[in-house]
Amino acid sequence: MTAIRIHSKPLNKTLEVSRLIGSHKGKPGGPTLIFTGGIHGNEPAGVFALQSVLDDLERNKPEFNGSIYAISGNLSALERGVRYNQVDLNRLWTREKLAGLEDDKVISFHDELVQQKEIFDLMQDILAKETGPFYFFDLHTTSGETEPFITVNDSLLNRKFTNLFPVPLILGIEEFLDGPLLSFINELGYVAFGFEGGQHDSPKSIDYCRAFTYLALSFTGCLSAEDADHDTHFDTLQKVMKFRNKFFEIIYREEIEPDDNFIICDGYLNFQKVQKGTIIAINNGRQLPTPFTGHIFMPLYQGKGNDGFFIIRKTPVFFLRLSSFLRKISFDRLLVALPGVHWRSKTREELVVNLKIARFFTRQFFHLMGYRSKQKDATHLKLKNREAVSREIEYKDAPWNN
Numbered sequence: 001m002t003a004i005r006i007h008s009k010p011l012n013k014t015l016e017v018s019r020l021i022g023s024h025k026g027k028p029g030g031p032t033l034i035f036t037g038g039i040h041g042n043e044p045a046g047v048f049a050l051q052s053v054l055d056d057l058e059r060n061k062p063e064f065n066g067s068i069y070a071i072s073g074n075l076s077a078l079e080r081g082v083r084y085n086q087v088d089l090n091r092l093w094t095r096e097k098l099a100g101l102e103d104d105k106v107i108s109f110h111d112e113l114v115q116q117k118e119i120f121d122l123m124q125d126i127l128a129k130e131t132g133p134f135y136f137f138d139l140h141t142t143s144g145e146t147e148p149f150i151t152v153n154d155s156l157l158n159r160k161f162t163n164l165f166p167v168p169l170i171l172g173i174e175e176f177l178d179g180p181l182l183s184f185i186n187e188l189g190y191v192a193f194g195f196e197g198g199q200h201d202s203p204k205s206i207d208y209c210r211a212f213t214y215l216a217l218s219f220t221g222c223l224s225a226e227d228a229d230h231d232t233h234f235d236t237l238q239k240v241m242k243f244r245n246k247f248f249e250i251i252y253r254e255e256i257e258p259d260d261n262f263i264i265c266d267g268y269l270n271f272q273k274v275q276k277g278t279i280i281a282i283n284n285g286r287q288l289p290t291p292f293t294g295h296i297f298m299p300l301y302q303g304k305g306n307d308g309f310f311i312i313r314k315t316p317v318f319f320l321r322l323s324s325f326l327r328k329i330s331f332d333r334l335l336v337a338l339p340g341v342h343w344r345s346k347t348r349e350e351l352v353v354n355l356k357i358a359r360f361f362t363r364q365f366f367h368l369m370g371y372r373s374k375q376k377d378a379t380h381l382k383l384k385n386r387e388a389v390s391r392e393i394e395y396k397d398a399p400w401n402n
């Protein structure tokens with residue numbers, strides 16, 4: 001795809017970008033960081049932040065270990081300032097859909113599929129020519145006002161790395177979304193997660209995305225803390241962080257249809273506490289109460305999207321410690337001795353639980369062991385283990401992992 005022009009409202013600036021926003025190479029033997037920005041076309045903040053960090057590196061030429069690549073997301077949607085054209089580029093990353101990309105006839109009809117193939121091929125190229133360890137970061141913004149936060153698939157490696165950042169960490173989004181880019185990469189075992197910088201058109205969102213990018217460069221050892229201006233960027237994010245306990249878990253998603261007339265009740269803010277039964281939104285004239293007490297998360301304020309709002313809850317520290325212990329001793333290997341529980345395949349990545357027999361199991365119980373349930377019919381729960389595929393060994397010498 002040829003270069004396009006994208007506009008930032010808060011900066012009142014236009015930028016010309018191609019598929020590769022830019023890259024920077026330092027000394028060999030260091031990590032490889034791959035950033036994506038603008039997977040949603042109405043979220044240009046990440047692209048502008050990445051471009052400005054690359055410009056800094058070009059200008060200041062600090063000592064740099066490894067490489068950084070910045071990849072743009074939905075270029076044609078970025079140009080138009082819309083979330084997507086035909087399909088959401090962040091819901092296409094399933095094995096079945098990726099297999100379909102091999103068929104040129106299929107993808108030629110779909111602008112987003114052509115772009116997905118470009119991004120996929122570029123990432124494969126980088127994975128083939130660089131040595132790693134590899135880190136993937138996907139920069140986003142939200143329709144409503146919010147302080148920055150991280151959405152992350154719950155593997156121990158991801159938890160440990162994201163815990164370095166002074167922002168709320170939301171675990172378990174992969175159970176509620178189909179085919180986000182970062183879940184796909186996480187399933188390949190890499191450290192991979194999303195950073196949400198703030199509201200789409202807020203000038204602060206670009207600053208927060210920049211601060212996050214510099215902290216990532218510092219934590220992974222690409223830049224020294226001094227060259228990354230670590231403390232300043234850490235303060236920028238910590239100043240707006242409201243919680244002492246960082247970890248949250250998604251417990252509910254209000255799904256909406258593309259043609260729904262969905263309106264969030266005015267004034268609800270991201271992370272605001274809500275009681276069970278509170279009316280959160282009106283959908284097609286019908287009041288929508290929350291079925292759970294918790295914190296409202298990513299309320300949809302405008303534009304396209306299938307997620308009306310989520311409800312999240314703080315994950316108790318006890319739960320985090322216990323789950324980390326159970327995963328380290330591979331407690332799940334014992335579960336298959338129980339009636340109604342068996343491996344789905346030889347690789348022991350997936351469990352199938354027959355709920356008619358193993359009635360006493362809850363989803364929460366499997367969360368402890370690092371499993372995420374994806375499909376559930378009336379009688380069976382299918383669970384995938386994040387730890388089984390984790391590339392722990394590749395990160396063992398990373399500066400943050402000791």
Ligand SMILES: [Zn+2]
Nearest residue numbers: 040043140141
């Ligand atoms: Zn987004």
